[in-house]
Amino acid sequence: MDLHRFANPARFMRLSAAILPWCGAATATLIAVGLYLALFVAPPDYQQGEAVRIMYVHVPAAAMSSVVYGVLALASAIAIIWRHPLADIAAQSAAPIGAAFTLLCLVTGSLWGVKMWGTWWVWDARLTSVLVLFLMYLGLIALWRTIDDPARAGRAAAILTLVGAVNLPVIRFSVDWWNTLHQPASVFRMGGPTIDVSLLIPLFVMGIAFTLLFLTLHLAAMRNEIMRRRVRTLLLTQAERA
Amino acid sequence: MDLGPHAGFIIAAYVTAIAVVGLLIAWVVGDYFAQKRALADLERRGITRRSAEPRPSGVKEPA
Numbered sequence: 001m002d003l004h005r006f007a008n009p010a011r012f013m014r015l016s017a018a019i020l021p022w023c024g025a026a027t028a029t030l031i032a033v034g035l036y037l038a039l040f041v042a043p044p045d046y047q048q049g050e051a052v053r054i055m056y057v058h059v060p061a062a063a064m065s066s067v068v069y070g071v072l073a074l075a076s077a078i079a080i081i082w083r084h085p086l087a088d089i090a091a092q093s094a095a096p097i098g099a100a101f102t103l104l105c106l107v108t109g110s111l112w113g114v115k116m117w118g119t120w121w122v123w124d125a126r127l128t129s130v131l132v133l134f135l136m137y138l139g140l141i142a143l144w145r146t147i148d149d150p151a152r153a154g155r156a157a158a159i160l161t162l163v164g165a166v167n168l169p170v171i172r173f174s175v176d177w178w179n180t181l182h183q184p185a186s187v188f189r190m191g192g193p194t195i196d197v198s199l200l201i202p203l204f205v206m207g208i209a210f211t212l213l214f215l216t217l218h219l220a221a222m223r224n225e226i227m228r229r230r231v232r233t234l235l236l237t238q239a240e241r242a
Numbered sequence: 243m244d245l246g247p248h249a250g251f252i253i254a255a256y257v258t259a260i261a262v263v264g265l266l267i268a269w270v271v272g273d274y275f276a277q278k279r280a281l282a283d284l285e286r287r288g289i290t291r292r293s294a295e296p297r298p299s300g301v302k303e304p305a
Contacts, residue, residue: 227274
């Protein structure tokens with residue numbers, strides 16, 4: 001299959017216009033179902049009580065903060081190797097969404113931590129590496145906005161993104177490598193999840209809902225970026241003709 | 243629904259989630275209309291892509 005065929009911006013605009021309403025509808029439905037399960041169906045935890053309900057927004061946001069950076073790193077690698085403009089657009093459009101998920105993870109984690117740990121924040125390896133991830137996202141957004149030429153900005157941002165990708169395994173394994181206040185992995189781990197299935201099902205529904213939310217927002221943001229670049233090209237062409 | 247003694251923190255977490263997702267959606271939708279307006283404005287002023295312009299007579303379409 002020739003993937004370059006699908007990476008054509010004009011073709012992408014046509015395909016995404018057809019997919020986007022379905023993605024949006026699926027996202028809204030799953031978020032509604034997920035919220036219902038998380039707030040009304042899932043039982044309280046035997047230790048944490050009702051506070052465990054924060055998990056249903058914190059864990060999917062945390063997972064997406066890393067997944068989105070993974071998407072960004074993959075798109076950056078493709079942009080550097082094949083110099084494909086759509087890969088560059090994919091990376092640029094994913095950064096603000098990733099930053100929002102990471103911010104949500106940090107805030108909800110803090111709200112959860114103050115009740116369970118007795119503190120809003122500790123400089124342990126997991127929390128600090130996620131804060132570094134948030135700062136990486138902000139740095140990338142700033143870099144794209146600083147350099148006027150999208151091609152040059154894209155190359156610089158792609159290199160920075162790939163360097164920053166070293167933080168992903170640090171985030172994932174920080175709870176195993178160092179002694180942290182944050183608990184070790186309890187969902188995606190060898191030997192299966194340690195969470196009861198009654199809590200796990202709403203968590204998976206919310207996880208899929210957040211993934212679809214990212215897909216919908218990413219497609220829409222990519223379409224916007226393609227239009228922005230068209231506007232820029234037209235204005236430059238007009239300036240050259242004048 | 244009784245959220246117990248941690249109700250304030252649980253509600254704050256969900257309100258934050260709604261606010262962050264709401265702002266993301268507003269940003270994407272707002273940006274879409276801004277770009278669409280900008281493109282329509284350029285088209286109205288007759289500024290279009292070369293590929294969208296009518297070809298002069300005698301010039302063949304590219305294969």
